[in-house]
Amino acid sequence: MNILAPVRRDRVLAELPQCLRKEAALHVRKDFHPRVTCACQEHRTGTVGFKISKVIVVGDLSVGKTCLINRFCKDTFDKNYKATIGVDFEMERFEVLGIPFSLQLWDTAGQERFKCIASTYYRGAQAIIIVFNLNAVASLEHTKQWLADALKENDPSNVLLFLTPAQYALMEKDALKVAQEIKAEYWAVSSLTGENVREFFFRVAALTFEANVLAELEKSGARRIGDVVSIDSDDSNLYLTASKKKPACCR
Numbered sequence: 467m468n469i470l471a472p473v474r475r476d477r478v479l480a481e482l483p484q485c486l487r488k489e490a491a492l493h494v495r496k497d498f499h500p501r502v503t504c505a506c507q508e509h510r511t512g513t514v515g516f517k518i519s520k521v522i523v524v525g526d527l528s529v530g531k532t533c534l535i536n537r538f539c540k541d542t543f544d545k546n547y548k549a550t551i552g553v554d555f556e557m558e559r560f561e562v563l564g565i566p567f568s569l570q571l572w573d574t575a576g577q578e579r580f581k582c583i584a585s586t587y588y589r590g591a592q593a594i595i596i597v598f599n600l601n602a603v604a605s606l607e608h609t610k611q612w613l614a615d616a617l618k619e620n621d622p623s624n625v626l627l628f629l630t631p632a633q634y635a636l637m638e639k640d641a642l643k644v645a646q647e648i649k650a651e652y653w654a655v656s657s658l659t660g661e662n663v664r665e666f667f668f669r670v671a672a673l674t675f676e677a678n679v680l681a682e683l684e685k686s687g688a689r690r691i692g693d694v695v696s697i698d699s700d701d702s703n704l705y706l707t708a709s710k711k712k713p714a715c716c717r
């Protein structure tokens with residue numbers, strides 16, 4: 467029995483969504499990694515289609531975390547502030563290169579008194595979205611602390627980072643600098659108008675999917691006895707690959 471809702475037609479990704487700013491991007495490749503494309507074509511993505519990947523959204527109070535998630539998942543915007551108490555989450559189902567892929571988007575509380583509840587949900591994140599408000603200088607300064615707290619519960623080499631001002635204003639230069647320092651991909655979005663919100667979450671889904679498929683290939687490759695395992699460097703990412711005979715598209 468399939469208990470998951472079917473993938474909505476507007477959640478289908480046939481191509482890799484591009485980054486917003488090349489100077490602060492996780493990678494700038496035009497297409498998915500060739501091994502990922504090849505694995506999807508051959509339906510060699512293992513458990514990726516059945517897994518649910520966790521994405522946590524952190525940042526100061528009232529910077530717009532809930533609004534960002536609600537704009538993408540429900541296409542709504544509420545101008546009245548209601549503090550998140552502890553955590554909340556939304557499920558989003560995608561289809562990436564023909565493979566189903568699910569993201570669980572965790573909205574966490576920014577208020578100090580709820581932070582200890584929220585932080586117990588940080589573990590197991592595959593992507594971290596740090597939201598700040600371009601109108602509030604302190605919220606940008608606090609991004610590094612939010613990152614440090616989130617990384618205490620996660621393996622830093624295994625998470626994708628995104629830095630997102632939820633409201634347009636000044637200070638973009640400073641924000642880009644911080645994104646580069648913490649190696650996060652920068653996305654300016656507006657939950658009020660919806661600008662870049664869909665593009666942003668598609669990019670999060672695509673890069674998380676790509677990382678999952680590569681990890682799955684690495685696992686199955688490493689399991690095969692006799693395979694020669696080598697390290698490939700591709701842009702800023704390292705991929706562990708088994709160098710056994712592969713179809714041309716996988717090389």
Ligand SMILES: Nc1nc2c(ncn2[C@@H]2O[C@H](COP(=O)(O)OP(=O)(O)OP(=O)(O)O)[C@@H](O)[C@H]2O)c(=O)[nH]1
Pocket residue numbers: 525526527528529530531532533534544545546547548549550551574575576577632633634655656657658659
């Ligand atoms: N103009 C504008 N206002 C926004 C935007 N995003 C959020 N807001 C406003 O900012 C306030 C806080 O938004 P929330 O999404 O509730 O903030 P939060 O980060 O989830 O807050 P906590 O739950 O306390 O951590 C609300 O009054 C929103 O209407 C935006 O893109 N533009």
